[in-house]
C-alpha cells in the first residue's frame with residue numbers, strides 16, 4: 001500500500017552509484033513507475049539516461065512534496081549534497097539515509113528535528129533482491145515513516161529494525177561491509193587452489209560455486225552453520241586438516257574476523273564524528 005504513495009507523490013534519490021542503483025533496480029522490478037522517481041547525480045550512468053527516456057526525472061528540480069527522499073551519496077559528500085534537497089524538510093517528506101556513519105543527529109542538524117529521518121544500512125546483494133537492511137528512525141519518524149522505508153527496502157531483500165542507533169556501527173561492519181569479506185574469501189580460495197596447481201579459471205569456478213552453494217545451504221537448511229560445518233568434516237579427513245588451521249585459537253579466522261569487524265565498526269564511528 002505504501003508503494004502506492006510513492007506512485008502518487010514520488011521518490012527522490014540523491015546519489016545513484018553502486019548502492020543507489022542496486023536499490024533503484026529493485027524498486028523498478030517491484031513496479032514503481034520510472035515517472036515516480038527523481039534522481040539527482042552529477043554523472044548519470046547510461047542506464048539512468050535510458051530510464052530518463054521512460055519518464056524518470058534526471059537532475060530536474062524534485063517534486064514539491066515527494067513521499068520519500070533517499071540519501072545515497074558517500075558520507076564525505078553528504079554535507080555538499082544535502083542543500084539540493086533540504087527544502088523538502090519543510091513538507092512531509094520522509095528522509096532515508098543509507099550512508100555509513102552519518103548519524104540521525106547529524107541529519108537533524110541539517111534538516112531539522114521535525115523531519116522524519118530513517119537511517120538504514122543495506123548491502124549490495126540488494127542488486128539481486130537478496131540484500132539485508134537494518135533500519136532505525138529518529139523521534140519524528142513514526143510508524144508510517146518506518147513502514148514506508150521498510151517496504152521500499154524489502155523490495156531488495158530482508159529488513160530488520162534496531163532500537164538503538166549505536167548498534168548501526170556493528171551492523172555496518174557485519175552486513176554492510178560483509179559481502180566484501182565473502183567476495184574476498186572467494187578470491188582467497190581461488191588463489192589457494194591455484195597454488196595447488198589448478199588452472200585459474202577452474203579454481204575460480206570451484207571457489208565461486210562453493211561459496212554460493214554453501215550460502216544457499218546455510219540459509220535453507222534447518223541445521224545451524226556449526227552443524228553444517230560438522231557434516232562436511234570426516235574424522236581424520238581433509239576438512240579436519242584445513243579446519244585445524246582455520247579454527248586455530250590464536251591465528252584462525254575467528255580472530256581475524258573479529259579484528260576486521262572491529263576495524264570496520266571503528267571506521268563507521270569515525271565517519272559519524
Ligand SMILES: NC(=O)c1ccc[n+]([C@@H]2O[C@H](COP(=O)([O-])OP(=O)(O)OC[C@H]3O[C@@H](n4cnc5c(N)ncnc54)[C@H](OP(=O)(O)O)[C@@H]3O)[C@@H](O)[C@H]2O)c1
Nearest residue numbers: 015016017018019041043072073074075081098099100122
Ligand atoms: N556500496 C555499498 O556496499 C554500500 C552498502 C551500504 C551503504 N552504502 C552507503 O551508500 C552510500 C553510497 O555508496 P556507494 O557505494 O553507492 O557510492 P558511489 O557508488 O560512489 O555512489 C554515490 C553516488 O553519489 C554521487 N554523488 C556525488 N556527489 C553528489 C552530489 N553532490 N549530489 C548527488 N550525487 C552525488 C556520485 O557521483 P560520482 O561518482 O560522480 O561522484 C555517485 O554516483 C554511501 O553513503 C555508503 O556509505 C554503501
